[in-house]
Amino acid sequence: MNNFEYQNPVKIIFGKGEINKLGENIPEGAKILLTYGGGSIFKNGVYDQVKASVKGFDMIEFGGIEPNPHYETLMKAVEIVKNENITFLLSVGGGSVLDGTKFIAAAACFQKGDPWQILSRQSPVLDAVPIGAVLTLPATGSEMNGNAVVTRVETTEKLSFASQKVMPVFSILDPEVIFSLPDTQVANGIVDAFIHVIEQYLTYPVNSPIQDRFAESILTTLVEEGPKVMANRTDYEAAANFMWSATMALNGLIAVGVPQDWATHMIGHELTAYHGIDHARTLAIVLPGVMHINRVQKKDKILQLGKRVWGITEGNADERIDKTIQKTKEFFESVGIPTKLPDYGVSTDTIDKICTRFKKRGFKIGEKANLGPDEIRLILEDRL
Ligand code: NZQ
Numbered sequence: 001m002n003n004f005e006y007q008n009p010v011k012i013i014f015g016k017g018e019i020n021k022l023g024e025n026i027p028e029g030a031k032i033l034l035t036y037g038g039g040s041i042f043k044n045g046v047y048d049q050v051k052a053s054v055k056g057f058d059m060i061e062f063g064g065i066e067p068n069p070h071y072e073t074l075m076k077a078v079e080i081v082k083n084e085n086i087t088f089l090l091s092v093g094g095g096s097v098l099d100g101t102k103f104i105a106a107a108a109c110f111q112k113g114d115p116w117q118i119l120s121r122q123s124p125v126l127d128a129v130p131i132g133a134v135l136t137l138p139a140t141g142s143e144m145n146g147n148a149v150v151t152r153v154e155t156t157e158k159l160s161f162a163s164q165k166v167m168p169v170f171s172i173l174d175p176e177v178i179f180s181l182p183d184t185q186v187a188n189g190i191v192d193a194f195i196h197v198i199e200q201y202l203t204y205p206v207n208s209p210i211q212d213r214f215a216e217s218i219l220t221t222l223v224e225e226g227p228k229v230m231a232n233r234t235d236y237e238a239a240a241n242f243m244w245s246a247t248m249a250l251n252g253l254i255a256v257g258v259p260q261d262w263a264t265h266m267i268g269h270e271l272t273a274y275h276g277i278d279h280a281r282t283l284a285i286v287l288p289g290v291m292h293i294n295r296v297q298k299k300d301k302i303l304q305l306g307k308r309v310w311g312i313t314e315g316n317a318d319e320r321i322d323k324t325i326q327k328t329k330e331f332f333e334s335v336g337i338p339t340k341l342p343d344y345g346v347s348t349d350t351i352d353k354i355c356t357r358f359k360k361r362g363f364k365i366g367e368k369a370n371l372g373p374d375e376i377r378l379i380l381e382d383r384l
Pocket residue numbers: 036037038039040041044065066067068069093094095096097099136137138139140141142145147148149177178179180181182185188189192250265279
């Protein structure tokens with residue numbers, strides 16, 4: 001196992017009806033900016049619960065944060081934070097609202113020029129406005145980590161940053177919020193969480209049985225509970241298990257002391273940047289290609305995934321690797337997520353653009369930094 005440091009300060013408030021604890025967790029006298037997305041919170045009762053709990057606080061609202069939040073929109077909120085002397089940001093929504101709020105929190109305190117540099121140059125975040133979150137979509141793990149992904153429409157770039165400073169002070173996770181999610185978003189959540197685990201697990205062995213078994217327990221829970229949530233949105237127990245799986249998938253715990261990949265995410269972000277494809281769907285497209293091209297490098301862990309998660313024990317190593325890739329693809333397809341580029345109308349032009357972009361960046365990706373533009377082309381061509 002590799003050396004590591006781990007600190008996760010996010011307070012999780014989990015369960016039915018817990019949104020009513022919101023007010024008591026916000027610092028007294030705070031001036032709040034409530035951030036939200038396209039309005040789902042008004043239809044499913046979440047906004048009313050939030051409003052009831054924050055009674056007495058001075059609060060302004062900022063809506064319209066898009067899925068794959070736009071830098072251009074977020075900068076409008078940064079102005080409000082500065083002009084109105086906001087001291088607390090309250091994110092009510094899915095990963096996009098929360099990621100966007102993290103960027104607002106950092107950008108409002110950024111002293112060294114254009115805050116875009118936080119994303120484009122990884123300029124350090126020295127300070128940020130504190131954030132509280134009410135999560136409405138289990139998927140990203142953003143509620144218990146310091147990551148954020150932001151899209152700049154003007155340049156078709158989708159970039160991320162990470163900082164302890166933007167970890168929420170608290171996140172409220174009421175599984176009942178998912179009752180109003182459409183099938184597409186539940187499927188996205190299952191697949192995004194599944195692939196977060198894969199990015200931290202499917203690398204090479206470093207003798208880390210705790211991390212491996214934690215990872216496998218999250219994967220098997222998603223495989224068991226995901227379809228229950230798809231079939232019956234108001235199955236509270238399944239909703240709760242799904243929600244906690246998504247948080248555990250990306251709160252840093254299973255990443256400690258082990259190598260991490262993230263190539264699937266980095267390539268997937270380009271598909272969203274150019275085609276607006278939902279984040280999770282881009283991952284479902286790319287992952288089988290990454291597994292295929294890295295079948296030698298990842299051999300031990302692919303076999304372990306096959307055996308422990310999919311129950312594949314028959315055949316020689318090569319056959320078992322093929323079966324494991326196949327089973328993984330079938331799982332995504334079983335929740336209604338196609339895994340080929342043409343399913344999304346994407347052709348070779350986009351592959352060319354993505355490879356040119358990676359060439360310009362000049363660095364290779366993956367746990368062994370072995371994937372450059374040529375390998376990325378093979379991965380994407382595998383998905384045609
Ligand atoms: O905008 P509203 O009206 O709220 O509707 C949203 C949105 O249209 C809707 N929705 C959310 N909760 C709902 C609901 N509809 C009905 N009932 C509810 N309870 O769902 C749609 C999608 O929401 P979004 O927030 O975009 O989805 P998700 O949570 O999957 O977030 C995706 C974003 O997170 C980033 C992705 O790149 C993408 O930009 N990620 C962030 C990560 C992180 N911070 O650690 C890691 C991930 O890998 C991911 O990259």
